[in-house]
Structure formats: structure tokens, C-alpha cells
Amino acid sequence: MDSNCHHHSFGSHKACIQLVPIFNHLEDEEMDDIMHTIQSISFEKGNVIYRAAEKSDTLYIVNKGRVRIYRLAESGKEQLVRILEPGDFTGEMALFSPENTKHESYAEAMVNTKICMIKRSDLQEYLLKYPSISLKILNVLSQRLEQSEKQTTRFATxxxxxxxxxxxxxxxxxxxxxxxxxxxxxxxxxxxxxxxxxxxxxxxxxxxxxxxxxxxxxxxxxxxxxxxxxxxx
Amino acid sequence: MDSNCHHHSFGSHKACIQLVPIFNHLEDEEMDDIMHTIQSISFEKGNVIYRAAEKSDTLYIVNKGRVRIYRLAESGKEQLVRILEPGDFTGEMALFSPENTKHESYAEAMVNTKICMIKRSDLQEYLLKYPSISLKILNVLSQRLEQSEKQTTRFATxxxxxxxxxxxxxxxxxxxxxxxxxxxxxxxxxxxxxxxxxxxxxxxxxxxxxxxxxxxxxxxxxxxxxxxxxxxx
DNA sequence: ATTAAAACTTGATTCTAATCAAGTTTTAGA
DNA sequence: TCTAAAACTTGATTAGAATCAAGTTTTAAT
Missing domain, CATH: 1.10.10.10 (Winged helix-like DNA-binding domain superfamily/Winged helix DNA-binding domain)
Known part of the structure; x- marks a missing residue:
């Protein structure tokens, strides 16, 4: 990943952790722990954050900006799946699946955007160390699943x-x-x-x-x- | 196994736990622990297991049989969301959300079906006690989300x-x-x-x-x- | 402020799939 | 095994929305 244009500021890492619902319930020391393994990268408007078929081993958390998540159908038509706002995350699919998963969707910065990234291996460690994080993520994922199934039903009916x-x-x-x-x-x-x-x-x-x-x-x-x-x- | 047991379906509880991917990676003693809080219920073909709008505080695991999960759209039209086979589970939405969630879908036994049930409070306890269960569930949920979004994209395009x-x-x-x-x-x-x-x-x-x-x-x-x-x- | 590109609108036409209808076949239960 | 119900098939018609086309308006970059 090209790191020529991003700034490592602890301040923003901490801000990122404190911002997201999946981490902000932790104790200060626990947040500090996680903070140290987080990378922060800025993307300019229009830049691609990841593409379908690329290897996926990172959780992406939006710190600032907006991100468009879209898919290409078998026919080549594009579909907008959702828009991420600050505090939202993506990349979960790969993270919680056994190794070597590929992205199925595309992520693109809609405006200048700052993303915090946690590596798969680090996250797995935190999930076992701080089980309450898993509960938060389960909560978010189950709601997204709920939302997605509702959307499917609307398309179908x-x-x-x-x-x-x-x-x-x-x-x-x-x-x-x-x-x-x-x-x-x-x-x-x-x-x-x-x-x-x-x-x-x-x-x-x-x-x-x-x-x-x-x-x-x-x-x-x-x-x-x-x-x-x-x-x- | 123990056919004379007073707890009429003790054997099948264990079978149920050993059957499902979210539990079968645990140690024997850990399974035994969970086993004691599981309830097992049989449904005859056509019986409703739960309805939309009913309070949801249980994880349902299919032990034997098949279960139809469907939704009613705003228009009243029915859509088949998925079919559960032995080892599959449902009810997660409510379980991992903060209290008092309602079912959004209907679950109906397609044939005579045996279901194992775990209460929300018990499961939450196990998730904190055995964090690896969370990882398994995260894995299943993220794959279901992936599947659901793919389906949505197909409908859309x-x-x-x-x-x-x-x-x-x-x-x-x-x-x-x-x-x-x-x-x-x-x-x-x-x-x-x-x-x-x-x-x-x-x-x-x-x-x-x-x-x-x-x-x-x-x-x-x-x-x-x-x-x-x-x-x- | 200018201007090119992108987004949006409106009309005409076509096409896909729903609906309505009336059968036939299959399945499950007595 | 028989029978009624459910599932399925095929045809005719209609409706909803896509596509194609040609404009207008808005936006963003210089």
C-alpha cells in the first residue's frame, strides 16, 4: 500500500478508536493498546480503497469522509451497496473467514477521506483478548444482515x-x-x-x-x- | 444413547452441539457446559417456529429437518429468504442487538423438525466465556451477509x-x-x-x-x- | 467567471415479466 | 389405491420499467 502521503499522528488514531462504536466502549488502556497497531491513510476523492478480487486482510474504519461500496454483477452492471460514514467499517467478510479471502466489492472515496486500518492478525488477537468487541461487531453485522435481507425482499416483491x-x-x-x-x-x-x-x-x-x-x-x-x-x- | 434418561432428549442435546460448526470446535467439557442450558423442541411439518413481530430472545439451531425462513414485504407479498438445514441457525438478529428486538421474518418447519434452542442470556455468557464461539459466529454471519448482498445485487441488475x-x-x-x-x-x-x-x-x-x-x-x-x-x- | 463535464429531465419505443385464465400433472393423505 | 389438493404448464394479454435519444440544468475545475 502506498504510504507516501499519509501522516502518522497518534491523535487521529485515538480519535478513530474513540469514534467507532465497536471500540469506544473499551477502557482507556485497552484503547491505547489497540491504537498502536492501527494505520491511518488518507484517500483523495475518487481514489479506490480496494477492488473486488484483491486479497482482503484488513478491517477498514472510516475516520473522516464518505466511502462508496459497490459491486459489479455477473452482467457487468454496477450496484451501489451502501455508503460508509465516519464510524462505519468494511472488510469484515474477509476478516472473519478462514484465510485468503478476496474482496467481492469495490470501495471508493467519495470525498477526501481518512481511513483507519487494522490488520487481520491484530484484530483476531483483540477479539480473543477483549470479547466484548466481538459482541459489538456481531451486533453491527447482524443489523447489516437484517438490512440487506430487507432490501432483497423489497427488490423481490x-x-x-x-x-x-x-x-x-x-x-x-x-x-x-x-x-x-x-x-x-x-x-x-x-x-x-x-x-x-x-x-x-x-x-x-x-x-x-x-x-x-x-x-x-x-x-x-x-x-x-x-x-x-x-x-x- | 441414554434412552432411559429422565431428561428426555439429553442425548440429542449433545448431538446438536456436536453437529453445529459454531460449537463443535470446543473441548468436550465446554460442550458439556453448554449442553445443560439447551432446550430441544420438535415441530411437525407446517408448524410455525416463530413469526415476525414476536419477541426474539433465542438462538434456534436446526438439529433435524428443514426450516423455511420467509418475509412479508410491505405489500404483503411473501419472499423466501433461505432454507435452514441441520447445523444451520437463526435468530441471531435479536440475540446480538440490544434487548427487546422483534423477529422480522417467519420460520416454519418444512418437514418434521427438531430444533435446539439457547436463550439469549445464556449465549451472551458463553460468548464472553469462550471467545472462539464469537469468531465462528462472526464467520457465519459475514458469509451470510456476503451472500445476501450478492443476492441483492442480482435482483438489482x-x-x-x-x-x-x-x-x-x-x-x-x-x-x-x-x-x-x-x-x-x-x-x-x-x-x-x-x-x-x-x-x-x-x-x-x-x-x-x-x-x-x-x-x-x-x-x-x-x-x-x-x-x-x-x-x- | 467561464466552461466542460456530469447530472438530470422528458419523450417515444421496446421488451421483460406479471397477471389472468384454464388446463394437466404430481403429491400426499385417507 | 384412490382422491383431493397442490403444484405445475401453457397461452393471451397487460403493465411496468428499460432503453434510446435529445435536450436542459447543475456542478466543479480552471
């Missing part, structure tokens, strides 16, 4: 309009009581994520707007006008 | 015919060198699993047969005639 409506509803921050939000990605990416085309996204959003269920505003902002009816689409 | 062809190819046992296998489910279930209808399955299989890529035989047997071309569909 709902039409595009419904998938879009459900996606919009889930963009709402349950903390806030506002019905307005900013789309977290371009409509092209959204199409890829929802298994459709940009043209269809464009058309369906216009239809939803005509039916007075939503309002599209400048800069990817969307306001939901009638959540109940939107969920019945 | 491939047409039905391709999904069917890929499914058939994956039915081949890589151990054996035969190109013949038995469909593991009815075509109705297969349609549900692949997000299509029984009519379409029927038609596409006939088309594949006309193109001399496969041969349908009695009793759900299928022979693949040209694997390479099948994978290019």
Missing part, C-alpha cells in the same frame, strides 16, 4: 415506485421532527442503489410530486408532504 | 433468466463431478426465492431446455448440459 417511497421515508431523521431532508447521494447513485435507472427515478419523483406527496427543492432537498400516503404507494 | 441460470449453477455440488442435482424446493418456492412467479420459472426452464442448456427430469431432477453457456445467459 415491490415495484420501483414503492422502493423509492420507502427509501424517502427512511431518509427522515427520526430524531428531528422535520419532514425535509437532503438526498444523501446523486440520483444516478440512488438509481443504482434501488436497482433502477436515473430516468425512472426522475419520472417517479415527478409523479410523486404531482400527487402532492413530496416536494423537490433545489440542491437535492426533498420535503415530504404526506408521509402516510407516501407509505401506501 | 440481472434479469430473471440470468438469476435462474446462476441459481441452477450454484445447486451443483462442487465436491461431486456430476452435473445433475435435485431442486432443493418446489418451483413455487423457487419463484419466491428468486423474486419471480411460478409461471415464469416454468417458462424459463423450458426455454433453457429448448436451448439444450439443461434437461428437466422427473422428481425435480435437473441435469446441466452446458454449464459454460448456461452461465452466459
Amino acid at each position: 415491490e415495484k420501483v415506485e414503492t422502493r423509492i417511497a420507502l427509501f424517502l421515508a427512511e431518509c427522515l431523521d427520526p430524531e428531528k421532527d422535520t419532514l425535509e431532508f437532503t438526498l444523501p447521494m446523486t440520483k444516478k447513485d440512488l438509481a443504482s442503489y434501488l436497482g433502477t435507472t436515473p430516468e425512472t427515478i426522475s419520472r417517479k419523483l415527478s409523479e410523486l410530486e404531482e400527487e402532492k406527496l413530496i416536494k423537490q427543492k433545489p440542491q437535492k432537498k426533498i420535503q415530504i408532504l404526506d408521509l402516510d400516503r407516501l407509505l401506501m404507494v | 440481472e434479469k430473471v433468466e440470468t438469476r435462474i441460470a446462476l441459481f441452477l449453477a450454484e445447486c451443483l455440488d462442487p465436491e461431486k463431478d456430476t452435473l445433475e442435482f435435485t431442486l432443493p424446493m418446489t418451483k413455487k418456492d423457487l419463484a419466491s426465492y428468486l423474486g419471480t412467479t411460478p409461471e415464469t420459472i416454468s417458462r424459463k426452464l423450458s426455454e433453457l431446455e429448448e436451448e439444450k442448456l439443461i434437461k428437466q427430469k422427473p422428481q425435480k431432477k435437473i441435469q446441466i448440459l452446458d454449464l459454460d453457456r448456461l452461465l452466459m445467459v
Whole structure:
């Protein structure tokens, strides 16, 4: 891995550990322990973090920035699987499988991004030393599995309009009581994520707007006008 | 083994533990430890093991039989998520999440089935006591996640015919060198699993047969005639 | 501020697969 | 073994969404 442009600052390593839910419940000394084996690398916008078929033996934790995880289907079509925000991690597949696994997806920095990396061997050691880390990771993985299966079911059973409506509803921050939000990605990416085309996204959003269920505003902002009816689409 | 035992299925508890990959790597004494907290229940064909929205605080391990895991979409349509064989487990979602989670799917015995159950609290204890169990579960979960994301990508990007062809190819046992296998489910279930209808399955299989890529035989047997071309569909 | 590239929109057309319908075959249970 | 139910097949029609095409708007880099 090219290390010409990254800075080793303990500060940011510690920040990284303290940031992520899978580590931040540990005692200070335990975090210090882990901190020393972490590498931090910066990626510029558009850079590839890893590719499918490359050997995978590292856990990647996003410290700063955003990362696009996508797959190529047998047909060559690309699908956006998810977007990682600070605190999210990827690379687990390989890590917890017996040796020599390959990546099945691609990871690409959407903006300038800082990643913390833990080597497979180091992580395995920590998992045995601090079993509570495993519980955290099990929690995250089981929720991701849950999420992924729900997504599969939607692809299998709902039409595009419904998938879009459900996606919009889930963009709402349950903390806030506002019905307005900013789309977290371009409509092209959204199409890829929802298994459709940009043209269809464009058309369906216009239809939803005509039916007075939503309002599209400048800069990817969307306001939901009638959540109940939107969920019945 | 001990057929006169008062604990009616003591023997089968041990069998259950020894059967499953997540436990069978433990020492004998460790297995004995776990064995005592396991409950074993039999379900007749068609019986529901759990329903969506029910409280979930148990890990279910299939000891004997087959279990259908399916979901209901927002639209009410049913989708077959997977089929559990002896040694497989389910219920993990709730187990590794903070308290009071509900099932999101349905589990139903496809034939007479024996299930071993471990309570959430007991399992949490074992995970901290025997950290290697966590590693095994992480391994299984990460592979299931991988599998689920691959399936999602296929729904998002491939047409039905391709999904069917890929499914058939994956039915081949890589151990054996035969190109013949038995469909593991009815075509109705297969349609549900692949997000299509029984009519379409029927038609596409006939088309594949006309193109001399496969041969349908009695009793759900299928022979693949040209694997390479099948994978290019 | 300028401008090229990327993102997005809208229309016309085509294609895939769902639905509806009416059979036939297979399976499981009495 | 018989029978009813379930599974499956095939055909006709329809609907949903992809594709192709040609524009417009937005974004980001210089």
C-alpha cells in the first residue's frame, strides 16, 4: 500500500478508536493498546480503497469522509451497496473467514477521506483478548444482515415506485421532527442503489410530486408532504 | 444413547452441539457446559417456529429437518429468504442487538423438525466465556451477509433468466463431478426465492431446455448440459 | 467567471415479466 | 389405491420499467 502521503499522528488514531462504536466502549488502556497497531491513510476523492478480487486482510474504519461500496454483477452492471460514514467499517467478510479471502466489492472515496486500518492478525488477537468487541461487531453485522435481507425482499416483491417511497421515508431523521431532508447521494447513485435507472427515478419523483406527496427543492432537498400516503404507494 | 434418561432428549442435546460448526470446535467439557442450558423442541411439518413481530430472545439451531425462513414485504407479498438445514441457525438478529428486538421474518418447519434452542442470556455468557464461539459466529454471519448482498445485487441488475441460470449453477455440488442435482424446493418456492412467479420459472426452464442448456427430469431432477453457456445467459 | 463535464429531465419505443385464465400433472393423505 | 389438493404448464394479454435519444440544468475545475 502506498504510504507516501499519509501522516502518522497518534491523535487521529485515538480519535478513530474513540469514534467507532465497536471500540469506544473499551477502557482507556485497552484503547491505547489497540491504537498502536492501527494505520491511518488518507484517500483523495475518487481514489479506490480496494477492488473486488484483491486479497482482503484488513478491517477498514472510516475516520473522516464518505466511502462508496459497490459491486459489479455477473452482467457487468454496477450496484451501489451502501455508503460508509465516519464510524462505519468494511472488510469484515474477509476478516472473519478462514484465510485468503478476496474482496467481492469495490470501495471508493467519495470525498477526501481518512481511513483507519487494522490488520487481520491484530484484530483476531483483540477479539480473543477483549470479547466484548466481538459482541459489538456481531451486533453491527447482524443489523447489516437484517438490512440487506430487507432490501432483497423489497427488490423481490415491490415495484420501483414503492422502493423509492420507502427509501424517502427512511431518509427522515427520526430524531428531528422535520419532514425535509437532503438526498444523501446523486440520483444516478440512488438509481443504482434501488436497482433502477436515473430516468425512472426522475419520472417517479415527478409523479410523486404531482400527487402532492413530496416536494423537490433545489440542491437535492426533498420535503415530504404526506408521509402516510407516501407509505401506501 | 441414554434412552432411559429422565431428561428426555439429553442425548440429542449433545448431538446438536456436536453437529453445529459454531460449537463443535470446543473441548468436550465446554460442550458439556453448554449442553445443560439447551432446550430441544420438535415441530411437525407446517408448524410455525416463530413469526415476525414476536419477541426474539433465542438462538434456534436446526438439529433435524428443514426450516423455511420467509418475509412479508410491505405489500404483503411473501419472499423466501433461505432454507435452514441441520447445523444451520437463526435468530441471531435479536440475540446480538440490544434487548427487546422483534423477529422480522417467519420460520416454519418444512418437514418434521427438531430444533435446539439457547436463550439469549445464556449465549451472551458463553460468548464472553469462550471467545472462539464469537469468531465462528462472526464467520457465519459475514458469509451470510456476503451472500445476501450478492443476492441483492442480482435482483438489482440481472434479469430473471440470468438469476435462474446462476441459481441452477450454484445447486451443483462442487465436491461431486456430476452435473445433475435435485431442486432443493418446489418451483413455487423457487419463484419466491428468486423474486419471480411460478409461471415464469416454468417458462424459463423450458426455454433453457429448448436451448439444450439443461434437461428437466422427473422428481425435480435437473441435469446441466452446458454449464459454460448456461452461465452466459 | 467561464466552461466542460456530469447530472438530470422528458419523450417515444421496446421488451421483460406479471397477471389472468384454464388446463394437466404430481403429491400426499385417507 | 384412490382422491383431493397442490403444484405445475401453457397461452393471451397487460403493465411496468428499460432503453434510446435529445435536450436542459447543475456542478466543479480552471
